[in-house]
Amino acid sequence: MATSETHKVPVIANPYRPSPARITSIIDLTPQEKLFELRLIDDSARDAFDFQSGQFVELSIFGVGEAPISISSAPSKQGFIELCIRDSGDVTGAMHKKRCGDIVGLRGPFGRGFPFREMKGHDILLVAGGLGIAPLKSLINHIHDDRHEFGNVTILYGSRTPSEVLFREQFDMWKHREDFDLVLTVDQPDETWTGETGLVTKLFDKIHVDPKSTYGAICGPPVMYKYVIAEMRKKAMDVDRIYVSFERRMKCGIGKCGHCGVGHQYACIDGPVFNYWEAMNLQEAI
Amino acid sequence: MFFRVIPKHVLPDLVRGLAEQHEVVGPVAKGDVFVYAPVSDAADLRLDYDTTVLPAKRWFFPESEDLMRFRVSDNAVMEESLDTVPRVLFGLHPCDVNSLLLMDNVFLGDAPDPYYKARRDNTLIVGVSCMPNEHCFCDAWGTGETHWGFDIFLTDIGDDYYASIRSVMGADLVDRYVACRMITDEDTAAFQRRAAEFKGAFSNDLDTSQLPVLLDAKFDSDIWDRLGEKCLGCGACSMVCPTCYCFDVHDELDADQLHGVRVRTWDSCQFKQFAAVAHGQNFRDTRASRVKYRYYHKQWGYLSKFERVLCVGCGRCTRACKAQISPPRVVRALQTGVVD
Numbered sequence: 274m275a276t277s278e279t280h281k282v283p284v285i286a287n288p289y290r291p292s293p294a295r296i297t298s299i300i301d302l303t304p305q306e307k308l309f310e311l312r313l314i315d316d317s318a319r320d321a322f323d324f325q326s327g328q329f330v331e332l333s334i335f336g337v338g339e340a341p342i343s344i345s346s347a348p349s350k351q352g353f354i355e356l357c358i359r360d361s362g363d364v365t366g367a368m369h370k371k372r373c374g375d376i377v378g379l380r381g382p383f384g385r386g387f388p389f390r391e392m393k394g395h396d397i398l399l400v401a402g403g404l405g406i407a408p409l410k411s412l413i414n415h416i417h418d419d420r421h422e423f424g425n426v427t428i429l430y431g432s433r434t435p436s437e438v439l440f441r442e443q444f445d446m447w448k449h450r451e452d453f454d455l456v457l458t459v460d461q462p463d464e465t466w467t468g469e470t471g472l473v474t475k476l477f478d479k480i481h482v483d484p485k486s487t488y489g490a491i492c493g494p495p496v497m498y499k500y501v502i503a504e505m506r507k508k509a510m511d512v513d514r515i516y517v518s519f520e521r522r523m524k525c526g527i528g529k530c531g532h533c534g535v536g537h538q539y540a541c542i543d544g545p546v547f548n549y550w551e552a553m554n555l556q557e558a559i
Numbered sequence: 560m561f562f563r564v565i566p567k568h569v570l571p572d573l574v575r576g577l578a579e580q581h582e583v584v585g586p587v588a589k590g591d592v593f594v595y596a597p598v599s600d601a602a603d604l605r606l607d608y609d610t611t612v613l614p615a616k617r618w619f620f621p622e623s624e625d626l627m628r629f630r631v632s633d634n635a636v637m638e639e640s641l642d643t644v645p646r647v648l649f650g651l652h653p654c655d656v657n658s659l660l661l662m663d664n665v666f667l668g669d670a671p672d673p674y675y676k677a678r679r680d681n682t683l684i685v686g687v688s689c690m691p692n693e694h695c696f697c698d699a700w701g702t703g704e705t706h707w708g709f710d711i712f713l714t715d716i717g718d719d720y721y722a723s724i725r726s727v728m729g730a731d732l733v734d735r736y737v738a739c740r741m742i743t744d745e746d747t748a749a750f751q752r753r754a755a756e757f758k759g760a761f762s763n764d765l766d767t768s769q770l771p772v773l774l775d776a777k778f779d780s781d782i783w784d785r786l787g788e789k790c791l792g793c794g795a796c797s798m799v800c801p802t803c804y805c806f807d808v809h810d811e812l813d814a815d816q817l818h819g820v821r822v823r824t825w826d827s828c829q830f831k832q833f834a835a836v837a838h839g840q841n842f843r844d845t846r847a848s849r850v851k852y853r854y855y856h857k858q859w860g861y862l863s864k865f866e867r868v869l870c871v872g873c874g875r876c877t878r879a880c881k882a883q884i885s886p887p888r889v890v891r892a893l894q895t896g897v898v899d
Contacts, residue, residue: 281640282677288670289626289808289821293634335629336810336819340837361837376634495840522836524808527670531805531826532833534852535842537860542669556778556855557842 288527291333291378292318297353299373302439306359306404307369308345312352313379324348326411327386327518327546331526332356332364333378340364341523341533343545344382345407347414348389354379357407357439383526384545387412387516392488396424398480398510400501402431402473402493406439408518408545409492413453420452427454427480431473431493435459435466454480473497477504484509490546492518498559502549515549519558560706561730563739564746565713565720571601576736577647581683584618585649586611595648606650606713609692610873614801615648615655616662619678622798626674626808626821637818641674647683654695654871656686656709657702658801664865665804674823683728686712687720688753691760694874696887698761702871704754716749765887766894770858770868773893778851785898786889787847789882794827796853796876796884802869803827828852854889 284290298310313319329343340362346355360369371377389412397416401409409428416423432438438457447455456476458469469476473493482505489505491498498517505515521533521540528542536556538544552558565573577583578601586593586608593608595615628638651659659679666675686709697703705712710729713720721742724730733739797803807826812819826833829849834842843849861869870886877885892898 280643282643284627284639284641284673284677286671287627287639287673290636290639291634333634335634335821336631336812336816338810339808359837365837378634520836520840521842522834525806529665529670529672529804530807531828531856532807534828534834534856534860537855537863556775557848557852 288380289525291331291339291380293376294379296371296373296375296377299371302357302441303437305361305437306357306439308440309356309358309368309371310346310353311356311377311379314376319352322354322382324354324382325386326389326415327408327516328382328384329408329523329526329545330354330356330379330381330383331523332358332368333380334364334367335378337367338364339380339524341383341526341541343408343411343518345410347411347418349415349418357404357410359404381526383523383541385543387490387518387546388488389415392416393419393422394424396483396487397426398429398482398487398489398505399427400429400473400489400491400493402497402501403433403437404439405491405493405497405518406430407492409490410440412490417453424486425454425483426452427456427482429456429458429473429476429480431458431460431476433459434461435463456480472500474500474504477508482508482510484511487514489515490518491516495520495559498552502559512553513548513550516546517549517552517559518546519544519552521545560723560725562742562746563722563724563733564716564742565722565733565737565739567718567720569738570606570713570720573733573737574598574601574604574649577649577683577685577732581645581647583647583649598649604650606687608650609689610652610694610875610878612875613799614658614873614875615651616658616801616804618646618648618682619659619675620662620666620804620806620825623822623824624674626823628818628820629810630818631812632817641677643677643681645681646678647685649685650687651684651709652689652873653686653705653712654697654702654873655801656684656705656712657697658871658873659684660708661802661861661865661867661869661871662804664867683726683732684709684711685729688712688714688757690757692874693762694877694885695761695872696763696765696874697872698758699763699765699767699887699890700868700870700872703757714750714753716746716753719746721746721750721753763887765890767868767890770890770893771862774855774859777893777896778855780893780896782892782896782898783847783851786850786884786892787845789884789898790829790846790850791882792829792831792846792849793881794829795879795881797827797829798825799875799879801871801873801875802857805833828856850884854886858890
């Protein structure tokens with residue numbers, strides 16, 4: 274019988290192909306975390322990159338691999354994106370060795386972010402723990418850019434130690450603002466610390482929440498969610514107005530590789546942001 | 560759909576005709592099992608096979624494939640291509656035809672996978688009817704029959720095949736290469752007898768009703784601990800599964816460390832690191848949680864998105880599992896609360 278020739282075919286419209294992006298700025302935030310500013314090199318890729326706060330990208334470093342990183346800058350900042358990255362694995366470790374001007378790859382944006390438009394016209398209560406401030410920072414900056422469209426905005430941010438507080442310079446400046454109620458707390462204060470101490474949940478005693486008009490957003494280590502949600506529920510906030518962002522192993526970003534399964538959903542396409550009603554109906558979530 | 564009757568003795572003509580422009584892959588004997596393999600002689604095709612060790616997915620989604628070649632210095636993609644060949648998968652059973660339709664939902668839906676799609680577009684499917692072996696339970700999901708997803712489907716009606724033809728290409732090939740005739744009412748009656756015989760040949764009466772409710776209501780049941788104690792965590796169930804699509808991607812550097820290949824391989828939710836993230840967190844760090852997830856996803860997660868369960872009842876995982884964990888056994892455990 275005749276044998277047919279194997280032939281190479283070009284791959285078109287490849288969702289696995291990263292777009293090259295240049296590192297345009299690196300800021301050391303803490304000994305473990307750096308803030309990278311990136312700019313997609315290709316004009317059309319840059320123009321097409323339209324995202325929501327809460328979405329993530331796959332950071333792609335050839336020879337090492339890919340890692341999902343949430344976007345820290347606001348969608349209103351055009352042309353550049355910021356990624357707050359902790360040195361905690363192969364890809365993030367390799368990223369920490371990069372210098373300004375180096376080129377890495379990006380895929381995305383992926384997932385479902387915070388319902389920014391729906392949140393407009395309401396009070397906002399944002400609660401972050403540790404690196405969980407990274408995706409919320411995007412939302413905070415976005416709200417900042419449209420500040421007049423929101424009611425009271427309260428930010429509760431807990432860290433383990435003062436040296437681990439991310440974006441501290443900006444937050445220090447914001448302490449004096451009247452349009453953001455920003456409360457920082459650390460578990461283990463040092464002699465320089467003048468803010469609150471203890472877990473972020475303790476701060477709920479100090480704040481006023483109007484349950485009729487407040488949207489909540491939570492991001493932090495997995496253990497934090499149920500305690501913060503319990504505090505929000507004590508304030509009578511609605512389950513479908515409390516939003517949580519989950520960290521899972523989003524590997525492909527497009528609902529195929531299976532790694533980010535959480536209950537019957539995939540964090541990469543159905544999340545990573547879910548409202549609490551959805552999360553309550555999601556096994557393995559909280 | 561239209562139909563032809565193809566006498567069995569002329570079927571090799573169809574295989575030879577297809578082989579003029581296609582690689583023909585079908586079931587062949589290998590030791591005391593069957594595998595899908597390229598066929599060079601129509602006589603090697605064993606359409607009387609019961610099942611194959613590996614399913615047909617590897618012809619679209621290989622166990623390992625290069626996604627792209629890259630250069631490290633500027634993070635550039637050097638080459639992005641895939642090997643494909645016009646191919647016919649000849650002799651898939653209904654469960655395996657259905658399994659490809661389930662894979663299509665994932666790989667051809669939103670953000671289509673270009674590697675899978677190129678091979679799918681380049682492959683004809685010729686199905687063939689079967690009789691169940693002791694591990695088959697396609698009757699539980701209704702995947703023992705198929706009405707789309709093939710070019711030609713051959714139902715054995717004795718000395719002839721009752722050929723259902725679904726595509727223009729299938730019609731062309733049948734009319735061009737094989738001496739066939741139009742169907743008669745008698746042929747259709749023979750087809751019906753064969754379908755009834757198939758339906759009557761299943762011995763188990765597995766109750767698959769209300770699985771989404773049971774999976775959620777019994778999420779914390781100790782049946783999962785019992786199953787987790789048995790599971791060896793080998794992942795064989797996923798590898799032989801025609802509908803398991805999870806994959807991993809890793810980079811392989813050339814010896815010069817300057818270039819390399821990004822490679823995709825099959826993965827399994829039964830492997831310990833599957834749901835691990837940075838900082839040592841693992842969302843499924845027990846075997847019980849991993850066994851449970853495989854079933855939870857197949858019978859509920861996938862169902863919630865595509866309105867079908869992600870199982871076709873082929874029985875391959877039952878054969879492959881050294882711990883005797885099988886879908887019927889897990890479903891019975893869910894129904895009764897006891898692992899038998």
